[in-house]
Amino acid sequence: MIRAGIVGGTGYTGVELLRILALHPEVEVAAVTSRADAGQRVDKTYPSLRGLCDAVFSPPEFDNLADCDVVFFATPNGTAMNMATDLLARGIKIIDLSADFRIKDIEEWEKWYGMSHASPDLVAEAVYGLPEINREAIKQARLIACPGCYPTAVQLGFLPLLEAGVIDAGHLIADAKSGVSGAGRKAEIPSLMSEAGESFKAYGVPGHRHLPEIKQGLQLATGQNIGLTFVPHLTPMIRGIHATLYARLTGEVDLQGLFEQRYQNEYFVDVLPAGSHADTRNVRGSNRCQIAVHQPQGGDTVVILSVIDNLVKGASGQAVQNMNLMFGLRENQGLETVALYP
Amino acid sequence: MIRAGIVGGTGYTGVELLRILALHPEVEVAAVTSRADAGQRVDKTYPSLRGLCDAVFSPPEFDNLADCDVVFFATPNGTAMNMATDLLARGIKIIDLSADFRIKDIEEWEKWYGMSHASPDLVAEAVYGLPEINREAIKQARLIACPGCYPTAVQLGFLPLLEAGVIDAGHLIADAKSGVSGAGRKAEIPSLMSEAGESFKAYGVPGHRHLPEIKQGLQLATGQNIGLTFVPHLTPMIRGIHATLYARLTGEVDLQGLFEQRYQNEYFVDVLPAGSHADTRNVRGSNRCQIAVHQPQGGDTVVILSVIDNLVKGASGQAVQNMNLMFGLRENQGLETVALYP
Amino acid sequence: MIRAGIVGGTGYTGVELLRILALHPEVEVAAVTSRADAGQRVDKTYPSLRGLCDAVFSPPEFDNLADCDVVFFATPNGTAMNMATDLLARGIKIIDLSADFRIKDIEEWEKWYGMSHASPDLVAEAVYGLPEINREAIKQARLIACPGCYPTAVQLGFLPLLEAGVIDAGHLIADAKSGVSGAGRKAEIPSLMSEAGESFKAYGVPGHRHLPEIKQGLQLATGQNIGLTFVPHLTPMIRGIHATLYARLTGEVDLQGLFEQRYQNEYFVDVLPAGSHADTRNVRGSNRCQIAVHQPQGGDTVVILSVIDNLVKGASGQAVQNMNLMFGLRENQGLETVALYP
Amino acid sequence: MIRAGIVGGTGYTGVELLRILALHPEVEVAAVTSRADAGQRVDKTYPSLRGLCDAVFSPPEFDNLADCDVVFFATPNGTAMNMATDLLARGIKIIDLSADFRIKDIEEWEKWYGMSHASPDLVAEAVYGLPEINREAIKQARLIACPGCYPTAVQLGFLPLLEAGVIDAGHLIADAKSGVSGAGRKAEIPSLMSEAGESFKAYGVPGHRHLPEIKQGLQLATGQNIGLTFVPHLTPMIRGIHATLYARLTGEVDLQGLFEQRYQNEYFVDVLPAGSHADTRNVRGSNRCQIAVHQPQGGDTVVILSVIDNLVKGASGQAVQNMNLMFGLRENQGLETVALYP
Structure with a gap:
């Protein structure tokens, strides 16, 4: 043990x-x-x-x-x-x-x-603990820096596009929405249910700590110079992150195929069928990231919907996934839980 | 299998x-x-x-x-x-x-x-599938009638008091509150989030189908004539039932000890320490019933707080618990899930 | 002005x-x-x-x-x-x-x-500022003690029954549910949305400060010795109190008529038609108390449903109602707001 | 009358x-x-x-x-x-x-x-009933086409930028989030609280009916050819729309001053102080649009946060505002209600 x-x-x-x-x-x-x-x-x-x-x-x-x-x-x-x-x-x-x-x-x-x-x-x-990028390094690591919750959802959504070189890396937009558990168990007025319930707001628009983390992560993983506008929001629910990602396409590409191929061997990343919309409830309590890919009206803007449970794949589940890798266990050991729906 | x-x-x-x-x-x-x-x-x-x-x-x-x-x-x-x-x-x-x-x-x-x-x-x-009463009969049964969600929470709360004969069985009150998933996945206006969200109401006060079920269950289990006022309410959350039970004491009794003893061997019934308040979040997604016992101001009214997840111990989890018993499996097989908190 | x-x-x-x-x-x-x-x-x-x-x-x-x-x-x-x-x-x-x-x-x-x-x-x-009891005294007062939120909902529900002398005053039960704004704008962990959201619990069952206030209020108003079990609960919404009141009838009475007559001249107390269920959403943001009266299964237990907005009729609206009376204004001046539904 | x-x-x-x-x-x-x-x-x-x-x-x-x-x-x-x-x-x-x-x-x-x-x-x-654009035409109209909820929030946010000609009109992004009352009072499964509560999702990403309305509105108002990616989302609350708008700046501009000047005479559009974040709770129940203006990290992307109550400024309040104009009344008559916070 x-x-x-x-x-x-x-x-x-x-x-x-x-x-x-x-x-x-x-x-x-x-x-x-x-x-x-x-x-x-x-x-x-x-x-x-x-x-x-x-x-x-x-x-x-x-x-x-x-x-x-x-x-x-x-x-x-x-x-x-x-x-x-x-x-x-x-x-x-x-x-x-x-x-x-x-x-x-x-x-x-x-x-x-x-x-x-x-x-x-x-x-x-320290090895950045996003197994979908750094699996081999994680296996050898003594010290893991687990990714933030937003960075997990955002990077998994942008990665296939950047690796394939099919978007303008200099002008990415990540419009992300988090449940209130992301603020932690701290006694602070903005996290009261009377404040955060039945309301929706952005925060940290001038600059949020996850901005440099996302940029660094995508740069190290793809070797590209990343320009990113990152706007986090607070949504009145407890668990879940929904990242809506926008990028300008630089050429023709089979977007659905690109994502399915990139993540075909990833147990915890699930590319939804074409035309789907990702819903945070479907990953609540699970270590899974579900991703949907869209190209609205056939235009040159790609829209990626990426959802995780911020406390699981965005934090503690991912931490255990890292542990499993570090100790030579099956990567999904202890992490097969089914999402709690409804 | x-x-x-x-x-x-x-x-x-x-x-x-x-x-x-x-x-x-x-x-x-x-x-x-x-x-x-x-x-x-x-x-x-x-x-x-x-x-x-x-x-x-x-x-x-x-x-x-x-x-x-x-x-x-x-x-x-x-x-x-x-x-x-x-x-x-x-x-x-x-x-x-x-x-x-x-x-x-x-x-x-x-x-x-x-x-x-x-x-x-x-x-x-048909055997009434409340294992905490009917375990042996369930093991032999071909046909199980799984209890309703309210009846599970209410009966588990009243049982020790009635079995011990320490309350006036003719004037029980069960004030029960359910999350909206109890209404099922049916397209009905009262279950819309715009209707059920941010609001609280009683329903079925003149008479609810779970009234005769609870009365019958308690009568069969204890041989006493039961008088019950049962008022169900809808509370703006998805999962969970909280039953607040009131009864008049007919004599002196160590209430906390009575409950702890009655359920000491029950894996799925957890009597909280004296002075506790039960909270539905602590059983969300789990097959557990948590119970707290109170005698406010030392008066002659006992107050029992009994919480379950209506979809688990109040329905599907209890069904699987019954299945485990019917097929000779460990009673909690497949049901050890920890509640999803927060 | x-x-x-x-x-x-x-x-x-x-x-x-x-x-x-x-x-x-x-x-x-x-x-x-x-x-x-x-x-x-x-x-x-x-x-x-x-x-x-x-x-x-x-x-x-x-x-x-x-x-x-x-x-x-x-x-x-x-x-x-x-x-x-x-x-x-x-x-x-x-x-x-x-x-x-x-x-x-x-x-x-x-x-x-x-x-x-x-x-x-x-x-x-100090005059206890419940106008439906103390209107004339309020008009003359220099100092008003505004009732608590629970006491307002509970007293308005029990009053007609006690005044008419048709219930056992010694064994009242008030099972009350409050939205989280009742806890105030204080940075405390139990009021966080991650704690209070999607969950339901009782609190203060051994004894809550509103217990002596309710007992005193009902005693002063009706001259009867009051015995009361009061159990407050926290429900996952922001505004609203729903009090479910139980009492034993001591004789025959036209309950619906009793309530309608008692409150026929009260602008802010609305007795719902027979068979109704009160819903907190219908008084959200308004200074109104809505009350429904039930006698389930024709038994000897009367059930009263009484709802208010805890911040309006349960606090600031009632305070302004008192001010209107003290300064000789129309009692509902500035308080005609319609509830915000949905 | x-x-x-x-x-x-x-x-x-x-x-x-x-x-x-x-x-x-x-x-x-x-x-x-x-x-x-x-x-x-x-x-x-x-x-x-x-x-x-x-x-x-x-x-x-x-x-x-x-x-x-x-x-x-x-x-x-x-x-x-x-x-x-x-x-x-x-x-x-x-x-x-x-x-x-x-x-x-x-x-x-x-x-x-x-x-x-x-x-x-x-x-x-028919005159498009957005008074902040069409006030004079509305006063003379027999027939008003009231704007949709999303189009109201999105157009009021983009208008000053487009009128001033300081953004690339061909690549606008509107990431909009709506409370569930936007789906109307229709008995449909996706609007059930068990489905829409505690969850967040996008919908209609391939194409939503408000897309052509927004494009037409901005084109008619500014004479520019509009390219727009519009992604609506459902957020687990009842009332409110939060539109997060992204555009590429084409030159230097005092963004805060631009917005304040554009709306200085508009009773129902409130430009928040620099550095603010708009919050839907602050307009709940009111006919107001609150707007915050950001230029994150001093980059070339402008971010506008625009919030309304979808049922008021996004529907019925705006309709009454139009009526006031058509009948020569004070524009805010009957619409001074203060937002219901908390």
């Missing part, structure tokens, strides 16, 4: 890791830390886990993680970068769900995240 | 059976019928099942079910009673999620359901 | 007062205070008020309210009781939407609210 | 007209027709209107409308075009909320709407 530790178990990506790992046949959760709830049973905070998780939250200290095989960081930004060196030195693999190791350009990271990076040396080593 | 047939695969209890059975290690879905969608792939209607279900809807005819070991009826009332005799004659077990075999008094059934009963003879044989 | 001040303008009852008063033909908002947002334009916090409110939040100090005719307290409990004496001395009328002056028994108040009362002397003078 | 008739009073735009006109000081509702509910009191169908509307639904026949001054068509497409000639001949003004008179090119209309046009001659006369 793989011994897994979870740092930051009281947030939504933490409890989602617990939900997934509770039924993973090859993993036991050896430690769950929480600064706020240390000493309390996990299933007191999360009664959904009663009978499935005997753990007690421990303080987020090295000693509590020292005999893990892998540690997941489900923490706010700035935590993993301070603990990574010691854990790696002990031979413990790290899967970081926060943004600490996502951006290769340290200066760029510090600009967007507003702090100094504590382990710039590790950033170069 | 058990060969299962599902009659009425296009409703919510039908697709929920497909969701559960898709991962059940001992079952293969041999037939899924639908009058409306016959000839169409199941995963076209339900893209959440893509890659997990290769079935095509067949017409709801005997021949399409003839080589099943068990047939689930996820149909409107009035269908199962017309097909049951032939299937049973063939040696096929039946688990009926509709109300056809729930009420022992034929006249009473016909009054509430507004039609003549086609198989009154089978009603006597 | 009546010069109105609002203390605590950044909460939901505060902004609701601003919404109502913006179009009230006899009122100008002379001051809006907020400790947190002092110095900021009100319509920056609330863009819904752009063009309708030029006010700037001022600090909650006496001088900023000194030339008002009436001051509304839309504050947390414990604020009004500290400012009331000075304002009254200046001849300013007070309408307190918090709980400071609701409970006549000081000790009882201090037990439920967990603080010492700063103005116990004023409690006796 | 203006005598108004409403044809199709049982849909959402019909009841919204009733809500607005109930408080309009210059209008009395003389007739409300409904094929389905003829003979029934309006407030039985819509209890929110109890006490505010004494009308009884009449059948949709000419005689029932013959003594109106103005008739609103809140009907499915294809009704108004069959009744318009007779009403106009009688001197009755018509405000059509359906699409019958929106598209000038008859062939184009017939292609998108799938029927033959019954009054092609009237199409030329």
